[in-house]
Amino acid sequence: DAEVATRKKTFTEVQTERSEQAERTVLIKCPPKLNEKKLLQYLSSHGNIESHFFFENRGIHALVEFSEKNSIASLQDAVGIPSAAEHHVPFKSRLFTFTLKNPASQAAEGTPLHLSPQTHIPVKELIQKLCHADSISSQMYILLKEYQLTEENTKLRFLVCSLVRDFTHAYFPDSTVKPFGSSVNTFGKLGCDVDMFLDFNDTQKHATKMKKGPFEMEYQMKRLPSERLATQRILSVIGDCLDNFGPGCVSVQKILNARCPLVKFSHQPTGFQCDLSVSNSIAIKSSELLYIYGCLDSRVRALVFTVRCWARIHGLTNSVPGSWITNFSLTMMVMFFLQKRSPPIIPTLDQLKELADEKDKHVIGGYDCSFVSDLSKIKPTKNTETLDVLLGDFFEYFGNFDFRKNSINLRKGKEVNKPESSPLYIWNPFEQDLNISKNVNQPQLEKFVAMARESAWILQKEDKTQRMINKEPWGLAALLIPLGKSNPSKMKNRMKGIGSETIRSLLDSLKLNHANSLQKAVGK
DSSP states (O other), X not given: OHHHHHHTSOHHHXXXXXXXXXXXXXXXXEOSSOOHHHHHHHHHTTSOEEEEEEEESSSEEEEEEESXXXXXXXHHHHOOOOOTTXXXXXXXXXXXXXXXXXXXXXXXXXXXXXXXXXXXXXXXXXXXXHHTOSSHHHHHHHHHHHHBOOHHHHHHXXXXXXXXXXXXXXXXXXXXXXXXXXXXXXOOBTTOOEEEEEEOHHHHHHHHXXXXXXXXXXXXXXXXXXXXXXXXXXXXXXXXXXHHHOXXXXXXXXXXXXXXXXXXXXXXXXXXXXXXXXXXXXXXXXXXXXXXXXXXXXXXXXXXXXXXXXXXXXXXXXXXXXXXXOHHHHHHHHHHHHHTSSSOSSOOHHHHHHTOOGGGOOEETTEEOOOOOOGGGSOOOOOOOOHHHHHHHHHHHHHSOOTTTEEEETTTTEEEEOSSOOSSOBBOSSXXXXXXXXXXXXXXXXHHHXXXXXXXHHHHTOOHHHHXXXXXXXXXXXXXXXXXXXXXXXXXXXXXXXXXXXXXXXXXXXXXXXXXXXXXXXXX
């Protein structure tokens, strides 16, 4: 119920609420043997504690959220500086180390701590769990539950952004640092990076408010020839601050000449890899769009998590940039597929735009990014298809999609002719002149098509009862085993079982002219 209540809030409401929580939060490194009650008793002397949890990452840490922000100031006043034996940068952050003056006696009183997991279970363990489910739909919901971001992990992500904001405040008091992408769009997986951006929009809103009255007054500010140069300068200074003064910020890299300049760093206390950029308004609108789709129907997230897990296991996606299909492109393909169902499971972007009111209207850099933000205005779907059906049909649909001729357009929810010859063309939902999958080359697309066909074939030929009797992986579990690894002899038999008709249809549809490509297409 609590999750459903959270889901009905608008994207902006959720982000604002979580950012405010993060402002009232501290992170404490704890000794291995800890008396939880005594720690909380001590912290409560500075103010009421709203929530807390423990996790392990290079030692035990506690995230503690106070009810009031001034409790942190009270705690900071009482906290000591590290011993003078080493040289320290005297920046007082919200990261603390808690030590016991008499470890032996106090540790004896402690009870084992409940540690909140911050990573998902290994694939082998997942497959074992999936085998005990009673349907493919159940398997997909198990995968979703194991892989999705937890409440605790989300709190940590917002805290890291809030800690970076403490640095940016020194130079830009009105700035905010907000997460975007997978940390906030409901499709984030445990362990994914934290994308964050430094936002000055609040400063601009403040400037427009001041223009009322018979006179005008404005700040004197440094002038630079371009917005890009300003972004590079700002990120360079913030990057240096994090590198030189930021407790727990390591491996700081300033990548300022990229198309979108950014600072990469590792946040050691939380274990997150972080990317900081400046005012990425369109990326935030993309995050909000996916948030809305993820909230509309529980099947949406279950299908996306399943397809992305399947793609990663079979080497169709990769954490390193290259010619592979990205997770974002895959997610958009799932959204498009769900728009194409009869009746549709989710609305098109144009339909969401029609529902937008005045406050939802946004034009960013000349691009219309307007769509409804209030979830209650969107009618629930009448589609009742099970995830078993949707998963098989997803593979079938894209296994036979005419990629040579058609592109994928989420605005209209239909295939349109490709405007140029990229192997895979997925229209950027907002920047309509961009292809979000331009990086994907022909071999990678062919590999995806072949794997989709192979997976559709596995699901069609599935004999669940027989497999359960033989204690073999079935359904989704069978799809998550790299081809050839489950049972090599069975694999050979299955390859023999693919008759000449199947070979011929594969050859026709893929237009493959040589044997190697054909072998790839039938999943050998």
